Amino acid sequence: MNKLLSMLLLLAPGLTLAADFTVAQKGKAFSVPSLSIKVGDKVSFRNDDPFAHNVFTLSDPMQFDLGTYPQGQAKSVSFAKAGLYEVECAIHPEMKLLITVKP
Numbered sequence: 627m628n629k630l631l632s633m634l635l636l637l638a639p640g641l642t643l644a645a646d647f648t649v650a651q652k653g654k655a656f657s658v659p660s661l662s663i664k665v666g667d668k669v670s671f672r673n674d675d676p677f678a679h680n681v682f683t684l685s686d687p688m689q690f691d692l693g694t695y696p697q698g699q700a701k702s703v704s705f706a707k708a709g710l711y712e713v714e715c716a717i718h719p720e721m722k723l724l725i726t727v728k729p
């Protein structure tokens with residue numbers, strides 16, 4: 627093992643790299659019912675239905691509203707605060723996604 631690699635491995639536990647997740651909206655449902663991520667991770671919401679969807683949450687840690695957008699488009703949000711987020715679609719109240727953001 628060379629010196630540089632061993633140094634990187636020593637530093638690695640302190641490194642937290644943000645991850646990217648994608649959740650699709652298809653058949654008036656989110657592709658997963660729940661998602662567990664870490665602070666700083668980004669979630670992209672992709673509309674795979676031939677009609678518009680919306681993405682928003684009123685949850686305490688961080689409220690957001692990504693607006694309404696048509697098939698083929700995706701919008702993303704980075705979760706800067708830990709906690710529980712109930713993500714919904716304003717057009718289809720039955721659409722729900724629970725995101726757990728761990729510190």
Ligand SMILES: [Cu+2]
Pocket residue numbers: 654678679680715716717718721
């Ligand atoms: Cu919808």
